[in-house]
Amino acid sequence: MKVYADNAATTKMSKAAIETYVEYANEYFGNPSSLYQTGQVAKEKLEEARSRVAAIINAEPREIIFTSGGSEADNQALLSAAEAGLKKGKKHIISSAFEHHAILHTLRKLEKNGFEVTLLPVHENGIVVPGEVEDAIREDTCLVTIMTVNNEIGTIQPIEKIGEICKRHGVTFHTDAVQAVGHLPIDVKAQNIDMLSASAHKFHGPKGVGFLYVRKGLPISNLIEGGAQERGKRAGTENLAGIMAMVIALEESKRCMNSVKEHLLPIRDYIINGLSEIPHSALNGDMKERMYSNVNFSFEGIEGESILILLDQKGISASSGSACTSGSLDPSHVLLAIGRIHDVAHGSLRLSLCDDATYEEADYIIENVKEIVEHLRGFSPVWRDLQEGKRTYILK
Numbered sequence: 001m002k003v004y005a006d007n008a009a010t011t012k013m014s015k016a017a018i019e020t021y022v023e024y025a026n027e028y029f030g031n032p033s034s035l036y037q038t039g040q041v042a043k044e045k046l047e048e049a050r051s052r053v054a055a056i057i058n059a060e061p062r063e064i065i066f067t068s069g070g071s072e073a074d075n076q077a078l079l080s081a082a083e084a085g086l087k088k089g090k091k092h093i094i095s096s097a098f099e100h101h102a103i104l105h106t107l108r109k110l111e112k113n114g115f116e117v118t119l120l121p122v123h124e125n126g127i128v129v130p131g132e133v134e135d136a137i138r139e140d141t142c143l144v145t146i147m148t149v150n151n152e153i154g155t156i157q158p159i160e161k162i163g164e165i166c167k168r169h170g171v172t173f174h175t176d177a178v179q180a181v182g183h184l185p186i187d188v189k190a191q192n193i194d195m196l197s198a199s200a201h202k203f204h205g206p207k208g209v210g211f212l213y214v215r216k217g218l219p220i221s222n223l224i225e226g227g228a229q230e231r232g233k234r235a236g237t238e239n240l241a242g243i244m245a246m247v248i249a250l251e252e253s254k255r256c257m258n259s260v261k262e263h264l265l266p267i268r269d270y271i272i273n274g275l276s277e278i279p280h281s282a283l284n285g286d287m288k289e290r291m292y293s294n295v296n297f298s299f300e301g302i303e304g305e306s307i308l309i310l311l312d313q314k315g316i317s318a319s320s321g322s323a324c325t326s327g328s329l330d331p332s333h334v335l336l337a338i339g340r341i342h343d344v345a346h347g348s349l350r351l352s353l354c355d356d357a358t359y360e361e362a363d364y365i366i367e368n369v370k371e372i373v374e375h376l377r378g379f380s381p382v383w384r385d386l387q388e389g390k391r392t393y394i395l396k
Contacts, residue, residue, distance in 0.1 A: 008352035070178035073197035073212035085142025126155035126285035148180035153285030154294025163192025182253035205249035274366035301383030
């Protein structure tokens with residue numbers, strides 16, 4: 001059996017998105033910046049796509065900037081807010097300790113340029129506390145950036161409450177919504193969001209396409225120079241075929257959102273209950289406030305990379321954390337942020353389910369994970385020390 005359970009890393013393009021991509025690559029290949037008819041037809045389609053994306057998140061078309069994906073959108077949002085803050089003498093930014101590296105690495109860059117960054121704790125349940133955000137806001141705070149859904153442990157953050165706090169204090173609020181758009185309802189006005197990042201390949205669209213929402217009136221700096229595209233805010237000929245394929249995938253995802261949740265939630269819980277039977281294991285992140293497709297477990301006494309290799313041999317595609325850091329031997333910064341010690345954080349497994357997941361696949365996952373964990377513990381010196389009482393169990 002083949003089971004793809006790494007949809008938080010990327011999703012398979014939907015049939016409709018692929019067909020749309022091919023159609024637009026063939027029929028609307030003109031450069032939207034050109035003045036002749038072929039280019040102007042492409043321009044009309046581009047603006048239609050912008051309006052359709054805006055409608056899904058309750059934004060205005062002019063507030064949507066098409067990008068190459070979530071990482072670019074994150075970078076442009078943070079660097080723009082920092083530049084705007086600098087002009088007002090505000091050089092303090094608030095974020096959380098378990099953001100995606102597109103956020104954390106950009107914040108590190110800003111720190112080198114004289115900004116002060118406060119990384120809030122997320123506690124054991126993997127949730128940012130709104131009151132702690134408010135307590136951290138200062139007179140010189142120019143930005144709060146908190147992700148909507150954590151990409152590793154799937155916890156859903158209280159974005160609307162955090163946004164309301166930021167609005168009350170006059171602080172720009174950005175959210176990395178890459179794991180949320182297409183999967184959870186998003187309303188930028190109701191949720192008090194000033195800037196939002198999204199990526200098409202997380203909701204069955206193509207890779208290399210995404211968008212940045214920027215509330216009307218907020219200053220936005222150029223990340224890529226060289227042209228007047230995207231109202232002069234993002235140079236480069238727009239990938240119309242990819243953008244329209246993203247629109248189709250996003251509209252499909254929104255249309256099916258409730259039915260997908262109803263289908264996946266019991267299967268997710270079934271897998272969680274099955275893996276919970278493994279001794280000295282633990283679910284990472286809050287059980288209630290988590291994505292209906294996410295399962296993230298730590299198993300004491302083993303290495304997560306070994307689980308992945310052995311699962312792959314059984315036809316199961318999974319991960320131990322973010323795909324962007326899969327080459328790293330360091331334990332997940334997300335798991336460390338919620339209090340898992342290094343040894344436990346190393347033995348983690350992330351399963352992110354596809355829309356059409358089945359109980360048969362769930363049983364296959366549970367059966368193989370149980371066998372692999374037992375197998376790996378059989379020759380683990382750490383597990384032997386734990387059993388012999390030379391070490392103390394962390395996961396009860």
